[in-house]
Amino acid sequence: MSQLSPPHLTVTGESVSVSTLSAPARVDTTTDLPTGRRRRLPDLRRWISPLAIVALWQIACETGLLPPDKLSSPWTVLRTGVELAGTGELGDAFVVSTTRVGIGFAVGAVIGLGLGVVSGLSRWGEFLVDPPVQMLRTLPFLGLIPLFILWFGIGEEPKIALVALGVAFPLYLNVHSGIRGVDSHLIEATTALGYTRTERLVHVVLPSALPNTLVGLRQSLGVAWLSLIVGEQVNASSGLGYLINNAREFLRTDVIVVGLVVYAALGLATDAIVRLVERRALRWRV
Amino acid sequence: MAGVTVRGLTKRFGERAVLRGVDLEIAPGEFVALLGRSGSGKSTLLKVLAGLDTDVEGAATVDGGVSVAFQQPRLLPWRRVWRNVVLGLHPPVGRDVAVRALEEVRLADHADAWPRTLSGGEAQRVSLARALVREPDLLLLDEPFGALDALTRLAMHRLVEGLWQRHRPAVLLVTHDVDEALLLADRVLVLDDGRIAAEYPLDHPRPRRAADHIDIRAAVLADLGVTDRATA
Numbered sequence: 021m022s023q024l025s026p027p028h029l030t031v032t033g034e035s036v037s038v039s040t041l042s043a044p045a046r047v048d049t050t051t052d053l054p055t056g057r058r059r060r061l062p063d064l065r066r067w068i069s070p071l072a073i074v075a076l077w078q079i080a081c082e083t084g085l086l087p088p089d090k091l092s093s094p095w096t097v098l099r100t101g102v103e104l105a106g107t108g109e110l111g112d113a114f115v116v117s118t119t120r121v122g123i124g125f126a127v128g129a130v131i132g133l134g135l136g137v138v139s140g141l142s143r144w145g146e147f148l149v150d151p152p153v154q155m156l157r158t159l160p161f162l163g164l165i166p167l168f169i170l171w172f173g174i175g176e177e178p179k180i181a182l183v184a185l186g187v188a189f190p191l192y193l194n195v196h197s198g199i200r201g202v203d204s205h206l207i208e209a210t211t212a213l214g215y216t217r218t219e220r221l222v223h224v225v226l227p228s229a230l231p232n233t234l235v236g237l238r239q240s241l242g243v244a245w246l247s248l249i250v251g252e253q254v255n256a257s258s259g260l261g262y263l264i265n266n267a268r269e270f271l272r273t274d275v276i277v278v279g280l281v282v283y284a285a286l287g288l289a290t291d292a293i294v295r296l297v298e299r300r301a302l303r304w305r306v
Numbered sequence: 307m308a309g310v311t312v313r314g315l316t317k318r319f320g321e322r323a324v325l326r327g328v329d330l331e332i333a334p335g336e337f338v339a340l341l342g343r344s345g346s347g348k349s350t351l352l353k354v355l356a357g358l359d360t361d362v363e364g365a366a367t368v369d370g371g372v373s374v375a376f377q378q379p380r381l382l383p384w385r386r387v388w389r390n391v392v393l394g395l396h397p398p399v400g401r402d403v404a405v406r407a408l409e410e411v412r413l414a415d416h417a418d419a420w421p422r423t424l425s426g427g428e429a430q431r432v433s434l435a436r437a438l439v440r441e442p443d444l445l446l447l448d449e450p451f452g453a454l455d456a457l458t459r460l461a462m463h464r465l466v467e468g469l470w471q472r473h474r475p476a477v478l479l480v481t482h483d484v485d486e487a488l489l490l491a492d493r494v495l496v497l498d499d500g501r502i503a504a505e506y507p508l509d510h511p512r513p514r515r516a517a518d519h520i521d522i523r524a525a526v527l528a529d530l531g532v533t534d535r536a537t538a
């Protein structure tokens with residue numbers, strides 16, 4: 021607003037002061053911003069208890085209350101982390117694990133998006149695709165590991181397949197409901213204005229399914245890391261899960277915690293990426 | 307050749323017939339205003355003419371291209387204002403065309419805004435620009451000036467009238483404002499009880515003033531159930 025006229029209404033009394041602009045200005049809604057964004061300046065008071073817990077943990081280790089074969093001290097964990105990073109062990113495990121998630125996610129995303137679009141866009145697609153997907157969805161997919169081992173052996177394939185399976189369902193469901201939820205008034209309007217089928221698809225249907233799709237993306241990335249962790253627990257000769265399992269045999273709790281921290285950091289990082297994409301792709305939500 | 311021919315058009319929602327045997331003809335280039343109480347079926351009739359509702363009895367034929375400004379603006383929230391104006395045009399046109407159309411509705415400086423940031427009246431004007439830029443043979447306008455202040459409304463009247471005089475589309479304008487209808491239209495129709503209940507040709511030369519057709523004004527208001535006393 022470039023030219024503010026002087027407030028023509030000022031109520032001052034009982035410490036209430038209302039000043040009204042004369043122009044019918046846009047209302048700034050701060051309440052329904054998507055996914056709690058733009059909240060910089062974290063309150064430092066929120067750091068008190070986490071830091072206290074870490075301090076207590078350190079003290080408990082030093083006084084022998086927590087023996088290192090149950091849980092290593094934060095300081096030891098930090099040193100081990102730096103050490104593992106230095107020898108390249110951690111880096112190698114990191115690359116192996118992210119590759120598994122990357123491939124599994126790509127495969128699952130293509131399947132989930134593809135099926136979601138087909139069953140969202142066409143009646144027959146829904147008749148044919150939706151029932152089996154809904155049936156499979158009720159299976160606890162982590163319980164499929166024994167079958168996957170029988171089918172794919174114990175190499176990379178069962179882990180990738182598990183990630184792909186976990187990724188496909190949330191994406192499918194969200195894409196499907198996003199497409200089905202398109203505002204029929206917009207379809208009507210654009211039909212009357214002469215949009216072709218393709219134009220309606222590109223400018224109306226798919227953009228309107230985007231918010232849901234991004235929700236599905238975040239969910240499926242969460243599931244992807246979870247599937248990886250479970251998959252790597254079962255059998256692995258490389259990767260973060262291997263690092264952790266191997267450490268267990270030697271009671272190296274410090275290495276276990278390092279592995280867990282890396283898992284957590286990876287999960288947070290991918291979530292942050294999706295949030296970034298969301299912020300850019302959904303700018304129109306204003 | 308007629309712009310629009312409607313014969314015995316009946317539209318039911320379940321048991322209830324909203325339109326019952328509407329007969330209507332609009333000549334090419336004719337400007338027709340449609341009045342009627344809220345819920346009388348004006349938007350329903352427009353929807354049939356726009357080809358959006360084929361589940362009807364009777365016949366409705368429209369020659370040539372149609373374009374609509376709906377009662378609600380119905381803009382795509384994920385496309386910027388200027389893209390909303392020109393999307394769906396064949397062949398595709400550039401931003402300059404959109405900006406020129408937006409200039410006409412006095413919104414050129416909002417060309418790059420997101421639709422959700424517009425006020426109700428602004429969104430309505432974008433929707434009007436979107437309908438006008440298509441240069442159709444039949445222009446369907448469903449209360450396009452409803453959310454506008456008096457001054458902007460007059461400007462939009464001039465805009466629509468000017469555009470109509472230049473390109474000569476047939477126009478069907480739905481409005482609740484009798485004066486607006488008398489100012490702009492060649493013919494005023496009153497929709498009541500599912501039929502065209504009354505019809506008044508207007509022959510006063512343009513540009514018209516508010517005092518023209520004062521006798522017809524009273525008659526139309528009577529058709530709408532407004533008594534003299536209430537309007538005085």
Ligand SMILES: Nc1ncnc2c1ncn2[C@@H]1O[C@H](COP(=O)(O)OP(=O)(O)OP(=O)(O)O)[C@@H](O)[C@H]1O
Pocket residue numbers: 319324342343344345346347348349350351377
């Ligand atoms: N899809 C629908 N299903 C059921 N009833 C409907 C539907 N669409 C419209 N109606 C009914 O048809 C009647 C006419 O609606 P319409 O929108 O055409 O009215 P209108 O003349 O445009 O009114 P207004 O001036 O308030 O816009 C209304 O009573 C409405 O409830």
Ligand SMILES: [Mg+2]
Pocket residue numbers: 348349350377448
């Ligand atoms: Mg209506």
